[in-house]
Structure formats: structure tokens, C-alpha cells
Amino acid sequence: MRYLEDIAHKKTIIHKLHPVIKLVTTFIYLTVIVSFDKYEIIGLFPLILFPVIMTAAAEIPVFPLIKRLIYIEPLIIGIGILNPLFDNKIISICGLSVSSGWIVFISIVLKSSLTVTSAIILMATTGIDKIALSLRSLKIPKIFVLQILLTYRYISVLIEEAGRTMKAYSIRSFDNKGIQKKAWGSLLGGLVIRTYDRAQRIYEAMCIRGFNGEYNTGGRFKLSLPDILFLIFWTLFFIVSRLINLPLLLGLLITGA
């Protein structure tokens, strides 16, 4: 997560875009993706362009991006894997008989991967503070924005504490075969208490410096022409991709059918 925060300070054209524009564009993108029919796969292909172009233009390293996507894949697969079992309708694709459950499964994996990737790209090009600022300027109540922000802050605290605990455990355990069953309870208990204490100290540090529930990052951004063009271009592209099956159209044009 800190890596994403780190690359959020780059100065590429994408990083310089207005954070609200990036947030709104990503939101439209997510809405368009989830609005596709559950059997749709080919129609989603043009939408792969958005993360690809954003990644290239924002100079986001591809490998760390894929690594983060892989972390979430087991969850996505877990959600989608029951479809092939329950949806047994057979459909024919190019003469091949396929269970429609598999189509749904692939569609879920594709949709989830695209949405997660676009969210990671938003984080890596904007940063959590500016996203929070954008949400506030879109009149999202401060309690929700604050919850997102503090959850984000404290997740890294939890991860750091877990890292320290694991380090302490591993240097005193002689068989490196994971954590012993009897140690789980005290490790987890200790981790929760220490994380809570540390979160408390961070909260106190924030209060001491005048924090009163309103997150003031002070950033003020002005809309510029590139921002508006970025929003218009991508919104049009998403809508066209949603209404017209571009790969099919392209195929028809090439084959002349």
C-alpha cells in the first residue's frame, strides 16, 4: 500500500490530472463494467484499454500492479467458481459445447480483475489524501470519507505490526513450517492489542495537532482543459463500448460480412 502511495507522487500527465476527474472517470468505468450482462466476455475486451493506457501513461510499473492483482485473485475465483457447478446450461461457441457456468466464471474474473486494476491505478495515480479530498468535494459526508481514510491508515499499521510479530516468531521458532497451532491464539491476541494501542497513539498524535474529525489536506485543484477532455473522451469511449459490441463490429468490418 505504501508503494502505491509512493508512486502516487510521480509527476506524469495522469498524476497531474484533477483528482475529482480521475475519481469520476474510474467510477463511470466501474459502473459500465458491472452493467454488462453476466454472459458477456467479448464486449468487455475494449475496456481493457483503459487500465492499459493509464498504466503506460502514468508510468506505473506493471509487475507490482500484477502482483497486487494476484493477491485478490483467490477471492475472485472463490466467488466465481461455483457458477460452473450450478449453471449447467450448454451453449455452443464456434462449434464447441461449453457450460454457460464457465462463461459466467470467466466474465466474473475479467470484470473483477478490471475493476480491481482500475482501483489500484486510481490509488497509484492519485493517492488516498487526494481521493478523500475529491470525495469531500463531491459532498460525500465526512464520516464516510474519514472511515475510508482511517481504515486505510490503520490497515498499514496492522500489516506492519503483523510483520514485526512474524519476524519475532520466526527468529525464535526452529522449524520454519508456519505458525504452530498453539501459538496462533497468543500471536493474534497480541497483534490485535498492539495494533489497537498503536492506532490509539496515532489518533492521539492527530488530535494533538488539531484534528477534529475533518480531514484537511489543504489541496485545492483547478479544472483545466486536459481534465475535461480526459473525462469526455473516456466517458464517450465507455458508453460506446457498452452500447456497441466493438470487437464484433471490428470483426464484421474486417471479414466484410
Added chain:
Amino acid sequence: MSHHITEGINLHYSYPNGFKAVNGISFRIYHGESVGIIGANGAGKSTLLMLLMGILFPDEGEIRIGETKVTKKTLPMIRQRLGMVFQDPDDQLFMTTVYDDVAFGPHNFKLDETEVKKRVMQSLEKTGIVHLKERAPFKLSAGEKRSTAIATVLSMNPDILILDEPASFLDPKSRRRLLNLLKSFDHTKIITSHDLDMISELCDRTIILKEGTVISDGNTKDLITDKKLMDECGLELPLSLQKCPVCSKKYKL
């Protein structure tokens, strides 16, 4: 200058588990004074600082900053006047860049962006870390983190600086830089530490705590050179006053 007096009157505080951390502490610190608060572990130093900052509230007694009593209602005003540097800078630095972290306090005071920028740059210059302003705080060295933590407090223009173990985690060179930096401030300073050499360099006055009470309050040099007193309070003479382990001669202060 009564508005710059920091006063604790008969303070008592017990933690929820029943441990009496502060047991009748009273003190009065005047404008521009540098006061060291020393004592063994569990003597009540950190609890006292938390009471001063209004993180905890005393069960009995009161704290006054100038004419103002520290209460929940007066906290926003009190916290503009007191700046606290935590023992562990990682607890204090939570933003994504050094600049944002130093600007966090001024932003909360709703200052305009030009004023925020001015204060941030001044604080970074004072602590000598302008070159770090775009860096992520978690990637800094311990010395740099400490300087950043001090800058986050300076940007709020406090009258009184409170430092909890400021020299912990620092190598000798970074410690020396910190000492020189703290010496250059003309704020009222309240410093807790086990580093008695640092206390003797920075503070003219020292308060010694033991089991939540004030054992002694007076001139630093007189107190920390009193071997019997130091022993009683679970402390040792400063290294600079101990004998050289090789030639058994005393170091000079």
C-alpha cells in the same frame, strides 16, 4: 508573563487497572525555562506528559496553561500552544510525505494555503530537512524521522515544546544534531529522558519523579550529581560524571 506559565496542581491519575501512575504531583514552569523530567521506568513521566497534553485528564487536581485550565472544552486552544514530540516518531508521522505531515497541523487550524506553506518551509528550514519534503516519512532514517516529528510540531508555532525521550533511537551524531537543534529554540521546553547527559546540556532545571510523586525539583547540575539521590530514584550519574572504565579518572563535563 503569566500566560506562559505551565502549572500542575496536586495531580492524581490512576489507570483503569488500578495502577496509580501520578500521585500528587505539583509544579510550576515559567516562560522560556527548559525543564527536564527524569525518573525510572514507571515513575509517571509519560503519564504526566499525557496529562499536560490533555490526552488523559487527572482524577484529581488541575493543569493550567497560563490562565487556562486544561479541560475538554479548552483543548483546541491549549493544543495550539503546546507542541508534543512523541517518543516513537512512527506514531507521529502518518501522512504520505514529509511536507503533508508538517502541514497537517496548520491545515487543521484552517490557515490559508500561503500561510501553511510559509510555516511548513520555516519549520523544515529550522530543522534542516527541506531536502526531505517530498519523501515518505516511513522511509527516513531515525534521525530524519525525529527532525520531521519536531518540524510537525514547530509548524504549529507552539509556545511550549514537550519532548518525550527525544534522543531515543538516535545514533551519536544524530543525537548531537538534535541537541544543537533543541538548544537553538527559545521555546519553553519540557523534556523527559533517561539520557541525563542530554538533560544536563539542555535543561537548567530538573524535576525528579519516583512512583508518581515529585522527589526533587531544582537546579539540574545539583540534582544529577547527587549520587545518593540518583540511586534512590533508580537512576545513575550521567556518563559524563562517571569514572573512565580504563584509567578510573573522572570525565570532565
